[in-house]
Amino acid sequence: MNDPLVARMRAFGTTIFTEMSALAARTGAINLGQGFPDTDGPAAMLERAATAIREGANQYPPGPGVPDLRQAVSEHRKASYGLDYDPDGEILVTVGATEAIAASVLALCEPGDEVIAFEPYYDSYAAAIALAGAVLRPVTLRPVEGRFTFDPAELRAAVGPRTRAILVNSPHNPTGTVFTRAELDEIAELCRERDLVAVTDEVYEHLTFDGVEHIPLATLPGMRERTVMISSAGKTFSVTGWKTGWVCGPAPFVRAVQTVKQFLTFTASAPWQLAVAHGLRHEMEWVSRQRADLEAKRDRLTAGLAAAGFEVYRPAGTYFVQTDIRPLGFTDGLALARELPELAGVVAIPTQVFYAHPERGSHFVRFAFCKKEAVIDEAVARLSALSRRS
Numbered sequence: 001m002n003d004p005l006v007a008r009m010r011a012f013g014t015t016i017f018t019e020m021s022a023l024a025a026r027t028g029a030i031n032l033g034q035g036f037p038d039t040d041g042p043a044a045m046l047e048r049a050a051t052a053i054r055e056g057a058n059q060y061p062p063g064p065g066v067p068d069l070r071q072a073v074s075e076h077r078k079a080s081y082g083l084d085y086d087p088d089g090e091i092l093v094t095v096g097a098t099e100a101i102a103a104s105v106l107a108l109c110e111p112g113d114e115v116i117a118f119e120p121y122y123d124s125y126a127a128a129i130a131l132a133g134a135v136l137r138p139v140t141l142r143p144v145e146g147r148f149t150f151d152p153a154e155l156r157a158a159v160g161p162r163t164r165a166i167l168v169n170s171p172h173n174p175t176g177t178v179f180t181r182a183e184l185d186e187i188a189e190l191c192r193e194r195d196l197v198a199v200t201d202e203v204y205e206h207l208t209f210d211g212v213e214h215i216p217l218a219t220l221p222g223m224r225e226r227t228v229m230i231s232s233a234g235k236t237f238s239v240t241g242w243k244t245g246w247v248c249g250p251a252p253f254v255r256a257v258q259t260v261k262q263f264l265t266f267t268a269s270a271p272w273q274l275a276v277a278h279g280l281r282h283e284m285e286w287v288s289r290q291r292a293d294l295e296a297k298r299d300r301l302t303a304g305l306a307a308a309g310f311e312v313y314r315p316a317g318t319y320f321v322q323t324d325i326r327p328l329g330f331t332d333g334l335a336l337a338r339e340l341p342e343l344a345g346v347v348a349i350p351t352q353v354f355y356a357h358p359e360r361g362s363h364f365v366r367f368a369f370c371k372k373e374a375v376i377d378e379a380v381a382r383l384s385a386l387s388r389r390s
């Protein structure tokens with residue numbers, strides 16, 4: 001039988017996370033592949049979800065989201081960034097950032113429109129763009145003095161007459177780069193000049209290190225009116241299984257995204273929304289302790305990977321560290337990732353799967369450090385075997 005899958009989705013087989021997590025389960029290897037924490041979110045927030053279920057928050061909430069969460073998001077945007085979003089019309093709750101991204105691209109891009117994204121990119125971007133019948137124009141991030149960045153001339157050259165939007169993920173998964181004000185200025189200038197919409201994926205907004213500050217693109221001059229800003233509770237509160245995210249933006253954009261979103265899922269689950277409202281109001285201190293804890297874990301894993309012989313790019317944010325495998329004598333990250341459980345009892349993610357040009361990322365492998373210290377230490381001990389192999 002012919003493949004029943006529509007042609008535009010055929011390039012998107014099983015995601016690398018499914019493949020690598022299955023490999024970890026089959027071999028008993030330590031899973032530093034998929035980015036989910038192995039510890040729980042704030043206890044009172046978890047309790048709030050349980051209470052919400054017991055108290056009957058079990059039917060469809062309003063399409064735009066539970067009013068209490070929209071209000072809490074609005075207050076949180078104001079307190080964190082000085083941005084004003086009206087809870088009625090400028091904020092939409094979604095089923096995680098993933099749905100927010102897909103609904104935004106589907107709502108804003110006509111077939112044939114072009115969307116710029118920095119590669120390596122979060123894998124759902126390419127799929128959402130393909131679903132919309134739009135065209136991905138990748139701009140490559142490359143290491144310059146130890147951190148990944150883009151060439152402003154390449155970014156400019158990627159904009160054409162059909163360019164509709166730019167997807168901006170900072171703090172950036174998988175490279176750990178947090179865009180500087182100068183980098184964001186380049187992006188903002190281009191958006192204003194060429195009348196582009198910015199869709200920003202800010203799921204790691206609170207997870208930055210070394211005092212590096214996350215700057216939302218919407219805070220730059222002339223950008224609030226053309227930015228669809230996406231956040232999620234998953235990474236902020238270590239509840240990746242809750243799939244609760246939100247979109248903030250000017251009313252016409254949010255209305256457009258909601259028009260699509262209502263036919264994908266209509267609304268997001270009620271109990272989590274009530275619990276996340278509690279989180280935004282009462283658990284930001286927990287989040288800052290979490291950030292400090294993650295920073296220490298980042299240091300532990302980066303030191304261990306460097307000692308094991310990897311070239312390490314020290315991340316300024318996120319759950320992930322990017323490495324170059326060539327100092328260890330390897331060249332193909334995909335082949336290494338598939339062999340790594342046998343070589344060292346560890347699972348990692350080959351970064352090349354996040355590129356439109358895989359050859360540009362063939363020698364990079366991503367490791368997650370959102371894991372218990374003992375897990376990181378054991379992984380590091382195992383990986384030290386790599387440089388001793390004959």
Ligand SMILES: *Cc1c(COP(=O)(O)O)cnc(C)c1O
Pocket residue numbers: 095096097098099122169173201203232233234235240243244245
């Ligand atoms: C985890 C992640 C997401 C998905 O967030 P959900 O809220 O779980 O859908 C989106 N973008 C990036 C960069 C991520 O790392």
